[in-house]
Amino acid sequence: MAAVALSKSVFLGTGVAESTMFKSTSVVPVRGHIVMTSNFEKTNRYADELKQTAAFISAPGKGILASDESNATTGKRLATVGMDNTVENRQAWRELLYSAPGLGNYISGTIMFDETLFQDSRAGVPFVDILKKQGILPGIKVDTGLQPIDGTDGETATQGLDGLAERCQKYYQQGARFAKWRAVLRVDNEVLPSSTAILENAHGLARYAQICQANGLVPIVEPEVTLGEGDYSIERTAYISEKVNSHVFRLLNEYNVILEGILLKPNMILPGLDVPTPAPEEVARYTVRTMLRSVPGAVPGIHFLSGGMSEEEATLNLQALQAFGPTPWSLTFSYGRALQSSTLKTWSGKEENWDAAQERLVALAKANSEAQLGKYKGPHPSPGGERILQALRLGGAGK
Amino acid sequence: MAAVAMSAGMALKSSFCGAAVQQSGATAVAAKPQRVAMFAVRAGGYDEELVKTAKTIASPGRGILAIDESNATCGKRLASIGLENNEVNRQAYRQLLCTTPGLGEYISGAIMFEETLYQSTSDGKLMVDCLKEGGILPGIKVDKGLVPLPGSNDESWCQGLDGLASRTAAYYKQGARFAKWRTVVSIPNGPSDLAITEAAWGLARYAAICQDTGLVPIVEPEVLLDGSHGIDRTLEVAEKVWSKVFYFLAENNVMFEGILLKPSMVTPGAECPERATPEQVAEYTLRMLKRRVPPAVPGIMFLSGGQSEVEATLNLNAMNQSPNPWHVSFSYARALQNSVLKTWKGQPENLEAAKKALLVRAKANSLAQLGKYSAEGEAKEAKEGMFVKGYTY
Numbered sequence: 001m002a003a004v005a006l007s008k009s010v011f012l013g014t015g016v017a018e019s020t021m022f023k024s025t026s027v028v029p030v031r032g033h034i035v036m037t038s039n040f041e042k043t044n045r046y047a048d049e050l051k052q053t054a055a056f057i058s059a060p061g062k063g064i065l066a067s068d069e070s071n072a073t074t075g076k077r078l079a080t081v082g083m084d085n086t087v088e089n090r091q092a093w094r095e096l097l098y099s100a101p102g103l104g105n106y107i108s109g110t111i112m113f114d115e116t117l118f119q120d121s122r123a124g125v126p127f128v129d130i131l132k133k134q135g136i137l138p139g140i141k142v143d144t145g146l147q148p149i150d151g152t153d154g155e156t157a158t159q160g161l162d163g164l165a166e167r168c169q170k171y172y173q174q175g176a177r178f179a180k181w182r183a184v185l186r187v188d189n190e191v192l193p194s195s196t197a198i199l200e201n202a203h204g205l206a207r208y209a210q211i212c213q214a215n216g217l218v219p220i221v222e223p224e225v226t227l228g229e230g231d232y233s234i235e236r237t238a239y240i241s242e243k244v245n246s247h248v249f250r251l252l253n254e255y256n257v258i259l260e261g262i263l264l265k266p267n268m269i270l271p272g273l274d275v276p277t278p279a280p281e282e283v284a285r286y287t288v289r290t291m292l293r294s295v296p297g298a299v300p301g302i303h304f305l306s307g308g309m310s311e312e313e314a315t316l317n318l319q320a321l322q323a324f325g326p327t328p329w330s331l332t333f334s335y336g337r338a339l340q341s342s343t344l345k346t347w348s349g350k351e352e353n354w355d356a357a358q359e360r361l362v363a364l365a366k367a368n369s370e371a372q373l374g375k376y377k378g379p380h381p382s383p384g385g386e387r388i389l390q391a392l393r394l395g396g397a398g399k
Numbered sequence: 400m401a402a403v404a405m406s407a408g409m410a411l412k413s414s415f416c417g418a419a420v421q422q423s424g425a426t427a428v429a430a431k432p433q434r435v436a437m438f439a440v441r442a443g444g445y446d447e448e449l450v451k452t453a454k455t456i457a458s459p460g461r462g463i464l465a466i467d468e469s470n471a472t473c474g475k476r477l478a479s480i481g482l483e484n485n486e487v488n489r490q491a492y493r494q495l496l497c498t499t500p501g502l503g504e505y506i507s508g509a510i511m512f513e514e515t516l517y518q519s520t521s522d523g524k525l526m527v528d529c530l531k532e533g534g535i536l537p538g539i540k541v542d543k544g545l546v547p548l549p550g551s552n553d554e555s556w557c558q559g560l561d562g563l564a565s566r567t568a569a570y571y572k573q574g575a576r577f578a579k580w581r582t583v584v585s586i587p588n589g590p591s592d593l594a595i596t597e598a599a600w601g602l603a604r605y606a607a608i609c610q611d612t613g614l615v616p617i618v619e620p621e622v623l624l625d626g627s628h629g630i631d632r633t634l635e636v637a638e639k640v641w642s643k644v645f646y647f648l649a650e651n652n653v654m655f656e657g658i659l660l661k662p663s664m665v666t667p668g669a670e671c672p673e674r675a676t677p678e679q680v681a682e683y684t685l686r687m688l689k690r691r692v693p694p695a696v697p698g699i700m701f702l703s704g705g706q707s708e709v710e711a712t713l714n715l716n717a718m719n720q721s722p723n724p725w726h727v728s729f730s731y732a733r734a735l736q737n738s739v740l741k742t743w744k745g746q747p748e749n750l751e752a753a754k755k756a757l758l759v760r761a762k763a764n765s766l767a768q769l770g771k772y773s774a775e776g777e778a779k780e781a782k783e784g785m786f787v788k789g790y791t792y
Contacts, residue, residue, distance in 0.1 A: 293695040298690040328694055328724045
């Protein structure tokens with residue numbers, strides 16, 4: 001494109017007319033205006049809103065409740081407390097989560113599954129309205145699951161690009177303001193992840209991110225280097241995570257994704273499951289180092305996944321991160337299992353446990369909110385828990 | 400706190416392309432004693448020293464004095480004050496710069512050309528020793544200059560990788576502790592993807608080699624001022640360039656805590672009718688940096704690239720009005736030397752005045768690094784632009 005066309009600077013939102021800017025030879029300093037770069041950002045009418053949304057979600061003391069388990073995965077969770085995988089049970093479970101009193105003090109956004117975004121409470125109130133009242137932004141999982149990459153050692157690609165733009169528009173209309181796409185990479189001592197897997201997953205994330213931004217949704221970019229079996233060291237995880245992030249950001253940049261309008265959802269840096277669990281301070285040191293090395297300051301928030309850490313471990317590690325600040329992005333959480341596990345157990349599908357379960361959820365959210373501020377003191381609502389592991393589920397078509 | 404065990408499986412040099420872990424000859428892998436610092440260092444190598452050097456150069460209120468003009472370019476400087484281009488004159492000039500008392504309060508490092516690194520003053524004292532005694536770290540230009548890039552749109556690439564490892568090892572022995580490699584990208588010529596890729600890859604290879612031999616690499620992809628493009632276009636190109644640079648640096652396993660950057664500020668092209676205020680330059684430049692530079696990088700030392708002395712200082716000052724994740728400072732050649740040359744004129748009786756002039760400029764930029772500079776009282780000459788169209792080093 002011609003350099004001349006681009007030199008007509010586009011300063012939006014300040015009332016300075018383009019023709020004035022172009023003709024004048026003396027420059028009027030314009031404060032607070034938007035600085036545009038790529039054509040994508042210039043022509044994207046959601047650009048401002050994306051940045052505001054991302055800033056809201058990553059505000060101090062706030063984090064994300066991940067409740068976007070597909071129906072199949074939700075079924076597995078319900079089964080652990082003896083419940084059937086029916087639409088009513090799924091509805092009741094999410095209603096418990098979203099209507100927990102005071103949740104909005106600690107949770108700024110919740111990621112939902114397709115079914116849930118369009119669901120109502122049992123009394124007929126749309127979940128998106130319940131969340132809005134709580135001051136919690138609805139988000140939506142938009143990937144349609146993992147598929148194996150043939151010829152690799154159990155590595156996966158994430159599906160979901162086809163028709164993604166239309167789906168994003170539909171979700172935006174329903175009230176969603178951010179989206180999530182989970183890419184998974186396996187790590188070991190020698191050959192994993194392969195360059196094939198890294199490039200495939202980074203590409204998927206970048207395309208997804210751009211399509212989301214074009215349709216008004218802040219993309220959570222999740223390149224999960226997953227906690228797995230083996231004795232690979234914490235240094236190995238750190239190194240691989242840096243590499244993966246480098247590829248991810250390279251492609252985000254190539255696709256002109258607006259970095260002020262994304263959130264990152266990485267793993268904390270942990271060694272393989274066969275290595276003794278490291279102390280929070282060590283996890284924090286490696287994790288912050290990795291983030292400093294690979295995440296530009298324009299990204300407003302880094303929301304760590306809990307990925308198998310016990311509920312208490314997830315809180316303690318989050319708190320330990322804050323000691324290595326100040327950082328240009330907030331170091332916060334997007335927790336699924338670490339907020340839901342004991343909540344579900346407390347409820348077990350029984351009406352008489354409803355309030356106690358909600359209280360457990362809010363207590364867990366509060367603990368993590370305090371940890372984000374570096375102010376968590378304990379005791380933890382769920383002390384001394386085991387790792388909460390789940391197998392990688394393949395073959396989903398978003399079901 | 401538990402010691403950080405460095406197991407062989409740590410494999411920092413392993414490729415993820417299915418190749419087996421390389422036990423890279425580092426033998427003893429005993430657990431290292433716990434460090435207070437945030438990061439774990441690799442077994443062996445210069446990592447700790449690199450981080451320390453980079454932090455020292457990026458210390459508050461200080462920046463870099465670039466005096467690494469090749470002999471030919473130095474000749475241009477000397478010619479501008481009527482001096483012949485010979486070794487004696489180059490020695491006299493560099494001696495003036497390296498023996499200015501008190502310079503180390505504002506200058507943390509000085510980049511030299513090879514001749515100067517091995518040169519002595521007229522009293523027989525090594526230039527590197529003069530600098531070290533003044534609290535200034537010696538640096539060395541290691542690239543071998545720009546040549547035409549075939550298959551491009553009349554663009555250039557930077558040479559110098561051949562034999563670089565042995566040269567940098569020798570420079571380290573001579574006392575250098577950081578290095579510099581300057582490549583360029585031209586907006587009027589595209590820039591083409593080829594030129595950007597070549598620039599970024601060359602920088603990444605150079606940086607890896609430097610770190611391997613103990614020198615902190617200054618990473619300098621200069622987006623040239625030439626052209627009539629507006630500031631938005633500069634921002635777009637700068638973002639593209641730095642994205643590739645960091646990607647290739649990571650591919651080459653360069654340690655970001657041990658590098659420094661030397662970017663050009665994001666400004667309109669020299670021939671663009673719309674000019675930008677220092678605040679605008681600051682806003683655009685910081686936006687670019689925040690989008691592309693990981694916070695692990697300790698220091699960003701801007702080049703002046705043809706701006707006037709005062710312009711370069713004002714812009715730097717505007718960038719330091721609020722905290723940044725990295726030290727934001729200067730690595731100026733023309734913007735520090737211009738007044739000095741004009742004051743000295745090659746006359747011994749002007750020596751003291753010339754050294755004072757250097758201190759004036761150095762102090763001004765030191766204040767700018769701290770965000771405390773004011774342009775009141777600056778001389779008229781200091782405000783004159785130094786842009787030269789098609790400038791070659």
